[in-house]
Every structure is written in structure tokens, then in C-alpha cells.
Amino acid sequence: MRANFPVHPQGRHDDSRSADTSREFLALAWLSEDGTILETNDVFQKMVGRDISKLSRAEQAKVIGDPGFYELVNGLSRVPTAQSEIQLRTGDGQVLWLQVSLVLQVSLKGDILMIAQDITDTRRKNRSAHWKLEALSQTRLVAEMDLSGRLVSANGHFKKAVGLPENGLEEFLLNNMATENFFEDITCEEAWRKLCLGATISGDFRFRRENGGDLWLRGSFDPVACDDDSIGTILFMGQDITQATQEKIDQDGQMRALSRAQAVVEFALDGTVLTANSNFLDLFDYELGQVQGQHHRMFVPPEDAATAAYTEFWNRLGQGEFQTAEFKRIGKNGKEIWIHASYNPIFDPFGHPIKIVKFASDITNRKNAETLGIRAQVESAKEAMRETEAQFRATIDVAPVGMALLDEDCRMLHVNAALAQFSGYSVEELLSMRLADLIPPARRVISEAQRELLKTGQMKLIQMERRVLRKDGTEGYALLHISEQRSANSERIEFIVQIQDITERRMMDQIKSDFVATVSHELRTPLTSIQGALKLLPLPIAKGDQAGAQKLLDIASKNGDRLMRLVSDLLEAEKFSSADMPLSLGAEKVLPQLEHAIQMNTPYGEQLDVSFLLDEVDADLMIRIDPARFQQVMSNLLSNAAKFSPKGEVVRLGCEEREGMICVTVTDQGCGIPESFREKIFEPFTQVDNSATRHVGGTGLGLNITRLLVERMDGSIGFENLAPRGCQFGVMLPKAFS
Secondary structure (H helix, E strand, C coil): CCCCCCCCCCCCCCCCCCCCCCCCCCEEEEECCCCCEEEECHHHHHHHCCCHHHCCHHHHHHHHCCHHHHHHHHHHHCCCEEEEEEEEECCCCCEEEEEEEEEECCCCCCCEEEEEEECHHHHHHHHHHHHHHHHHHCCCEEEEECCCCEEEEECHHHHHHHCCCCCCHHHCEHHHHECCCCCCCCCHHHHHHHHHCCCCEEEEEEEECCCCCEEEEEEEEEEEECCCCCEEEEEEEEEECHHHHHHHHHHHHHHHHHHHHCEEEEECCCCEEEEECHHHHHHHCCCHHHHCCCEHHHHCCHHHHCCHHHHHHHHHHHCCCCEEEEEEEECHHHCEEEEEEEEEEEECCCCCEEEEEEEEEECHHHHHHHHHCCHHHHHHHHHHHHHHHHHHHHHHHCCCCEEEEECCCCEEEEECHHHHHHHCCCHHHHCCCEHHHHCCCCCCCCCHHHHHHHHHCCCCCEEEEEEEECCCCCEEEEEEEEEECCECCECCCCEEEEEEECHHHHHHHHHHHHHHHHHHHHHHHHHHHHHHHHHHCHHHHHHCCHHHHHHHHHHHHHHHHHHHHHHHHHHHHHHHCCCCCCCCCEEEEHHHHHHHHHHHHHHHHHHCCCEEEECCCCCCCEEEECHHHHHHHHHHHHHHHHHCCCCCCEEEEEEEEECCEEEEEEEECCCCCCHHHCCCCCCCCCCCCCCHHHHCCCCCCHHHHHHHHHHHCCCEEEEEECCCCCEEEEEEEEECCC
């Protein structure tokens, strides 16, 4: 079922607001027919910090610095009035933005009256907001709609996620992408009316992909105001949470399945009841409203709730320590209930406990039988204990994070599927291993000192981050929570460990650290050379050594160029990641393009003592490209090949037709690229070895820019290592026909 949005009229502004046109408050200037400023009033002079009417015509042109201003003046011969925005330099050299209105008149002061208003602050705020929006659009999904819900524009992330084409966005309405209950608690019509009146709506929204699947986005719909303060468009900005939402749905399903079999109650860290399932409420004879918001002690005998041990019990839970045992509890009207319960701390992604989930089984009958001393029920009691143990293990089995029960030597006695998935080992394989076998180098995870502290109660929980070696040889990172644990049915159990996968977080931290280190090094090196050369420059100048001075200036100039290339790479990486980058695609002959690429890169190769060789190419082959962008691709690949080839070697450039496409290859004689780096080589700010490439420099943006350009030209790029050495990059681009 599709959501319906009202067609809303475009915003209108109220023209009834009056303006104070008293000359006492207006900045005025009188001009001649050619735009020369003849006279200004005090308000105008104070605004610009000088009386520019005292300047010559040429000096006034420098102050205004905007040729369009004089074109506007000349246009008054066709219309009586005109408006524009101009730049003007104040008396202290600052740039001032003015909105000016020109009116033809006949007076003693001049032929044209100019009324000016300072809009500098407004321009700056608009530019700042624009830059912030541009920065966010690099990582967020952004779409702009008119007031009827029709798409006006969208960035590449939004188009890719929803499955929209590159062009023809005006054919798509939010109606077609929104699902039922899109705005949750209000209708789509009501929500859209609020947006058109200036309200902001944020939350999680379920979109419909063009292929029919669901897309969950977390973000906000924000009205965008026009210059007259009316609402012009609606801007959506958000991030894709589809995977996280699906995982939560799966976890909720697992919890519901477990909840059907056991009594379940959730507590805040201070012991306050958040919610409880029907099994728990039936067992204790309460309604949800009677327990929600109450403290756990309402179920505890008063003599137990008043003890230090009870306070310590909740302190341990608040610190993230798992607790399980048999407990005597009190239901409604003093009903005595015995349960076997496990209290499970739930952690956030950073390892901090956020709530407690309790799973409980009714063992009242068994306890009563024991109290009465009925031997016939002893075996039944043992079976109940085994069932409880099985339920306890079942709780671990459905946990969304890796968990294991360990013996005294940290051998795994029971593991869940989540741990098997994370480690790559099967459950059977893990049961023959120690926890230390996953932690390189294999050693005791819990030291003797820590073991003693756990047993004596001086330490409640061990929390650590460790590198994990998976079965396939890859490495990951895990956050470990280890606490002492004894099961009532298996005295072998000593510890319980929770293993949370934090590999992605550590990788992101490493990428960030590598990028900061790389950019810092690449910026510092040319800046140091420039600074050193400029500091030494006065010495040869004082001695009259023109050659020495010129040498230092050359050093500063070359390093300035190097710094400019680095900044250009950073800016281009940002620009090329946008789907709005313009291209001029057309049919071109391949051979002249390749010859030009070698010609342009030969001087760079000569600096490294590396030559370029073009293999034989069919002179009639045609390719569909943007020539300027194609040359940029070839320059990146050829310069990379030269940098990583030994001195005296040859870089080969080839081309052939493959499966209706044109394949251009660049082959070097370097050491190749590690296979483990294949998935990352085209990512931004990525280098095979940050330390090893310092001698050739670079921020790790070249191949990322190359991939973006090739894909924008409807092509693809890849590489393969050659034997015994060398690497070949291949670019596949569409064939063109003359």
C-alpha cells in the first residue's frame, strides 16, 4: 500500500511589509551615465569606510572590482531600474557584499541613483551552510523534493540505495517510494502539511526500493526556506540502517521465541522494571501496570532485600557481571515462588552495560518437594535441574554475540553459533579448543593473579580487547567480558565469556589514524622545504649570489607545486565522489589518446629513470570517453607504475578489444600488490604499506579517483599480479563506432 502526500502550493510571501525608505537610514550614491560615483551620503560612506566619490574613475573600478556592475549601469538605457549583488572593498581592504538598486533620474547630483544594502553576513552564513551540507552529502543519503513530493535532486548515495536512475528524477514522487505508516504515528498527509508549514520530522523511515525491497533510513525531513522566508523545498538527509534494522528484527524474533518458553523481565541498571512478558506476570499473578516502574525488591523477601548481599548483587549486574542461581521470590499476596534465573547484562557497542534481561524458570514444585522430603520426587528434581541447565545453555545459544562456558583451564565446554560464525570454526571444533587458541600468540587469557581476584570477589569482571585469529587465517578484534561462573548442574564450569566483534570499529580507527599520519607527513614535507628555503634566502641575497638565491626559490616553488597537487587530490576526491560531476563523453580514437598519455608522462618517468613503451594498437579502434578525464586516469596509472618500478625498467601500455569493450592495460615491473589488499586498493586514503611508500609520497587518493572516473565513464578497473614480478592494471571502457 502506497502512502499519499497532498499536493501543496508553492510558498508565497507577504508583500505588505513596509520598508523605511527615509534617506536618513539608506545608503545612497549618485552616478553618472557611465557608472562613475559622483557623490555618496554619510550612511554609504560609513558602510564602506571611505568616500569613494573622491576617487578617480579607474580607482573606483578597482574598489568595485566587478565588471558586471558597469554592464548593469549600461543596461539602464533599456529599462528604468535594475538590481544586482556586487563586491566592493572597504577602506581597510575587507570585501563587502552589497545588494544595489539602480534608478534612472534627473537631478543635480547625478543621472542615476544607487540604493545599497550590506548583505555580507547573509552571504557568509549561506556559504557556511552550503559547505556543511556538501560535507554531509559525502557520507549521507540526500534528496530534495518540491512541495508536491516530487524529486528535484538526489546525491549518488540516495540514488544507489533506492535504485533510481542517473537522470529523469522528476518522474519519481515520494508517494512511489514511501511505504504504509511511513511517518509512524501520523498520516502522510498530516506530516506533509506540517513540513510545508516549516516543521521538521525525524526518525526511522521505511522506503520502497525500485526493485521492490525495503530500505530503512534514519534521518530527517527539513523544510528549506526561500529568500522571502517561504518554504521552497523539502530536504531529506539520512543514513542507511537497513542491515542494523534487519538484525534487530531477527534478534527480536529470537527473543520472542525465547520469551514464549520462559518468564522474561527487563530491568534498568538500578533495578527498576522496564517490561515483563505474560509468562512472568502469570507466574507472579501481576498485571504489567502493577510492576512497571517498580523496583526488583518487590519480588524479594524483605529480610533478603535488606542485606548487603542484595545490594552487592545489583552492583555486580551494573558492572556487567552475569548472574545465575536459584532464588526465593514473593508474588502477589505473599505467594512464595522458587525460580532458577539468569540475569544477563546487555552491552552497547562500546562494552558498557545498558540494561538487564532476566530469564526465569519456575522450580517451586521441586523446592516444595525437597522441603517436604519426598524422596520419590528427588529424581524429578534432578531432571528439573538438567532442564534448567539446558535452558541456561539455550539462552546462550540464541544470544546475538559470541558466548562460551569455560572450565578452569579455559577449555570451552559450551559455545553458541554467534561465536562459531565470528571465529570461522564449527561448534564441534571450538569444543576441542581453549579460549587462548583464538588469541595469538596462544597464551592464558586469564592470568593467575586475575583468577585469584575473581575467586575472592575483589574483581567482578575482566574486560579486555584482544586480537582474534580466525580459522581462515584472517584477524579480527573482539571485546571480551569474563566473569566467574558456577553452574548448579556442572561443577566443571568456572567462567563465562562474552565475545563481541569490534573488528569494523578497529579498522575504522586504523584507517582514520593512517590517513591523519599520511596527510600530516605529506603536508609537513613540502612545508618544511619551503620554510627552510625561505629562511636561507636572505644569505645569498646579502652576498649578491643570484644563482644561490634562484636555487632556493626553485626549491620553494617545486615544493609549493607539490603541496598544490596534494590539496588538488583531496578536493578532486571529494568532487568525483559526487554524481553531479559533469562529463563530456564522445567517440575518440584510442591510439592518439594513448600516445598523448605517454608524451605527457615521459618527463616524470625520466625523473625516476623509468621509460614508457606503447605496444602495437589497432589504429581504427574507437572508444567512448571524456578525453580530459581519460588522460587523468592514464596519468594516475602511468605515474603509479613508474613510482613502483625499479630504475631502468620499462612500463608497457597496451590496448585491445575484449567482449565488445576496449581494454587498456598498464604493466609495471614492481613487486606487485598483496592479495589480501585486493578489496581495499581502490578505497580512499588507502596505501599498501604506509611506511614503505613514504619515499614515493601520496595520500592514497590516486587509485580511488581513478576508479570513480572510470565508473563515471561506464567502465570498470581491476588488476592482477604477474609472475615472477610486476603488476598489470586493466581499464575496461565502452567501445565506440565512427
